[in-house]
Amino acid sequence: MTKIKLIILLGVVVGFLTSCEWDNYDAPGSMLQGNIVYNGEAINVSYNDVIFELWEPGWQLDIPIDVTVDQDGSYSALLFNGTYKLIIPSAQGPWRNNVNSTTGSDTVLVNLNGDMNLDIEVEPYYMIRNAQFSASGRDVTATFQAEKIITDAGARDIERVNLYIGKTQFVDFRGPVASAEIGGGDIANPSAISMTATVPSLTPTQNYVYARVGLKIAGIEDMVFSSVQKIDL
Amino acid sequence: MKKFSYILIFLLAFSWSCNDDDFLDREPTNILLDHQVWNDESLILSVISDLYFRIPEYQTVDNWASYADFDEAFASNFGDYWRHKNNEWGYGDWSLWNYDYIRELNLYIQKASSELTDELDPAVKARFVAEGRFLRAVNYFELVKRMGGVPLILEPLSYDFSGDASYLEYPRAKESEVYDFILSELDEIKNDLPNDTEVKSRATQGVVLAMKSRVALYAASIAKYGVNTPSVSLPGGEVGIPASMADGYYTIALDAAEELINNGPYSLYEKKEDLSENFSSLFIDKANNPEVIFVRDFVQSERWDGRANLWTLWNQPWSGAEDLEGGRTNPSLNLVQSFEMLDNTFQTFETMSGGDYVYFDSPIDMFAGRDARLAGTVMLPGSKFKGKDLDIWAGYILADGTIVTGDEFGQRKELPGTDTPRQVVGFDGPIDGREFSAQSGFYVRKFMDTATGSGQRGLKSDRWWVRYRLGEVYLNAAEAAFELGDEDAAAEYLNVLRRRAGFTIDLTAADLSFDRIAHERKVELAFEGHQLWDMKRWRLAHVVWNGEQEPLTDQPWKADEVSTRVFGLWPYKYYEPGSPNNEKYVFKQVVPGQVTGADRFRLGNYYSFINDDIRNNNPQIVKNPNQ
Structure with missing residues (x-):
């Protein structure tokens, strides 16, 4: 009798341990x-x-x-x-x-x-080329070229270009600690754009920031950016 | 023999019972049948009352926290701080697809206009039909504001169980077609409705005209300002109205508003000497109120079934609260600084002057000389509510700039150099992060009930929620006249409202600009649920709420200034024994600690997302743009 009980118990335990595998679908892989x-x-x-x-x-x-x-x-x-x-x-x-x-x-x-x-x-519509970032003191300077890729009838103007500096590597118009902006009409030479922003003192103190430049195309909601670069101050 | 008589009795019983058809044909005791309902005026009234209660709305006194979704107010409540931490709104926010309600309205209209109601007085019957069509127009207006063009379903649809439901699939109408439908419905029902200022919670000729001016104005501005957002449109016209239609709609809006202003029985509310008190009474005075046109009324008996007006309970100042509730909606400094000086100039609040604080004997002095609507909309530090002084101050500032404050309402501490504890923070706060304290430095005044007991959970308030009032109609007239080039008329419509707010110098045609019109709506209609729709129809929402953490604007007269975060203005007491400024008030502009996000309105927010389920069920529904 105890043997049968034991076998039943064993069956239940094995069932418990394996049934999840049986019941469930595979996860996407x-x-x-x-x-x-x-x-x-x-x-x-x-x-x-x-x-x-x-x-x-x-x-x-x-x-x-x-x-x-x-x-x-x-x-x-x-x-x-x-x-x-x-x-x-x-x-x-x-x-x-x-x-x-x-x-x-x-x-x-x-x-x-x-x-x-x-x-x-x-x-x-545009690509940002050769973005270079440099820091002197707390001033961060970016130089880059805005290359117009689409030049046919669908071409669009630059609405503005921005330099964004953030505390984390998520850097854009959402909560930069410092930023600079040039309107599209004020860009003299799209292949030599230079912008400077001054980083305020950060709390808690950190001796590095992340920066990138973005370009807003007129009539298009999403901006195109350079890659994010870490800058030591 | 015995057997025979049993059979006889059985047969007799059987045949008798079958003869008696009425025995089986019983009137139900738990529901009312069509012929019972539609013969009885009071029963039809209860049917339409239920439909009135179900008008969909967004920002109302029933939904205080929705005012904190934008920049009008801070939500001082633990469960609602996320409203200031998020960065963007979902594409599905403000989405509405209530065709169940439309079906019930269509059934109502069908039955009310059928022969079921022939025994009623024809005028009564016509009024009931008109009310159903009014509510359907109201609902389509609510839909078109949020979703753009939607299928116009004007009769109850039924499925025939044939296995093919495709004949029930209707495509979206053009946005302009929905607006045209609403306007034509309002025209057709107008003469069937009473023209009586005493009728406020049912449809009247007054609300038809007021609504017509609002609806046409919305359509007109979408047509005019849609050019600023060319990508917010669909090729089939389900979203977007051609610019050529703007003038036509503005003319309809102006005509309807002028008809109501010049020939209607309504007039502006001017009962009280004190202009601020007059403005706040306008929203809570239920006796012979000449300005209010259409309301969701709350009555005394509703207090007991959970439908009462909770606005006063939720928002009463903590220092004088009648229950352990209050202080939730805190108007923002962004709004408060928009109220003009009485000489028609704009001034932001200067807290510093040449490196030193600006000192005030009473905190209310900071707000002196402004538009009377300010104190009628916002409870300012140093003012009273229900006869009790507010106690809004954030702490002591010492001569060296250190701040002594507490984290409990009215906490007592020792100041440096003294050994007797004294109160170091107001009983209304502001205490950063403390719910129910005035975390922006202000409490809300508009719609607050001054009756004793209205702030108790057991009693609550019986004041109404104002949906349409004559003040808005003046603003609609001003905007439509301005857009049609009649600046003199527009200035006069604004001046009527501005004189009531205490302005003595009239605006002239030369003073007028779009910014003026937009600004007047902002201050007159704050907390009345207009902000989102106004920003959407002017296509300014993505400009003003652009997601950037900009400082508070110093140009509050401009309609397109960035305003993505809620700011506050906190009074402090100055402490420097022996100085003439000791115990005087100084101010600091703050960003409340809970405000970490910056609102971003994406182009895909202009028209709310239509669910995948809806589009799966009806493949003819096209998606809204930019999502």
Whole structure:
């Protein structure tokens, strides 16, 4: 009798330990990652602002998976294997979408089967080139070039350029400790822009800041940025 | 034999019971049937009352914390500090898709206009039908403000269980079509409604005209200012109104407002000598109020079923609170400094003069010589509420600049060089991070009930929530006239309101600008739920709330100045025994410690997100732009 009890108990324990594995679906395991690029160079944007959508056709309801693009233009998403349609909504990002040769539209087909690296090529209105940052005392100076990429009928003007300095590596118009701005009309030479901002005393004290420059395109909500640079004061 | 008689009785019983059809056909005892409801005026009234109660709204006295979503007020309540820590609003905020309510309104209209109500007096019947159509227009206005063009469903739809529901899918109407529909409905129902200033919680000719001026003004400004945000539009016109339609809508707005101002039975509320008291009484005086047009009224008996007006309970000054509640809505310095000086100039609050503080005998002196509406909208330090003095001061400032303060209401401490404890902070605060204290330095005055007991949980207030009043109609007229180029008329409409606020120098046509109009709306209509819609229709929301942590503007007259954070102005007592300034008041401008985020209105916020579920169910619904 005790033997049967023991066997039953053992069965219950084994059941407990294994049933979770049995019941549950597998977690998504395929990593889709890459950058939003122009000619292979990643386009930097503000954090938590630019998204694109992944749609998986064939389901009863259509609800997109939103993928947020990081500050440095990279993205990553953990997904199930399958065929996805990748769409960058028209209002997202400081760029124009390229026409994909396979689909004949700006939709990109993604056949995901295991981990995958995918760089999404787009055409930005402007790129920030050769951004150099230097510090003297508490003044941070940035020099850079604004290269106009789109010059056809869809070309857009520069609304303004900004230098943002932040305490953390998340640097943009949200809460910089110091910033400088030049209006689009006041830029004499777009291939030699120089801006200076003075860093106030920081609490708690830190002897470094992060800086980057951003460019606002007229009529486009998202700005294009240089990469973030750490500067020792 | 016995068997036979049993069978006979059984058969007899069977046939009798079947003869008696009425025996089975019983009137239900728990619901009322159509022919019972629609023959009885008082029952129809209760049907329409329920529909009146369900008008969707955003910022109201029922929803105090929503005033802290922007820059009008600070939310002094632990559960609401996130409103000042967040950086942006979700695309789904302010979203509304209440077609269940529209279906009920359509059913109501269908039944009220059917032969069911033929036994009623034709005028009574027409009024009931008109009220249903009024509420439907109100709801479509609420929808179009938030979502842009929506499907116009004008009769109750039913599913036929055929397995194919696609015939119930309606596409979104153009934004302008929804506005046109509302305007034409208002025109058609107007003459079926009473023209009586005593009717305030049901539809009247007055509210139809007031609403018409507001609706047309919204449509007009979207048409005019939409050019500033070209990407906020959809190719099918579901969002965005062509600029060519602006003048037409402005004319409708002006005509409706002028008809109400010149020929209507309403007049501005001018009952009290004291102009500030007059302005605050306008919102709580329920006896023969000539200005108020349409309200959500709260009555005495509602106090007991949970629907009472809690605004006074939530916002009463802590020092004189009648219960352990109060102090939640703290008007911002951003708003307070917008009130002009009585000589028509603007002044920010100067706290320093040549390296030294500016000293005041009483904190109220800081606010002297301003627009009377300031003290009617905001409880200022040094003023009274319900006959009790407010006690708003943040601590002692010593001669060397150190601050002695407490973290409890009215805390007592010893000042340096003394050994008797004394009060070092007001019983209303401000104490940073302490809920219910005046963390911006101010409490709200507008809509506050002065009746004894209105601040008790067990009693609450029976004052009403004002949805439409004549003051706004004057502002609508002024804006429409200004946009149509008639600056003299616009100035006069503004002057009517400004004279009531104590201004003696009239504005002239040369003084007028868009900024003036926008500013007058800001100060006259603060805490009346207009701010978001005004900023949206002027396409200024993404300019004013741009997400940057800018200091407080020193140009409060400009409509497009950045204002992403709530600022405060704290009075302190100065302590330097022997000095003539000892115990005088000085001020400091502060950013309350809970204010860490900066509001950012993205272009995708102009029209709220339409749920994926809604678009899955009806693929004809197009998405709003920039999301």
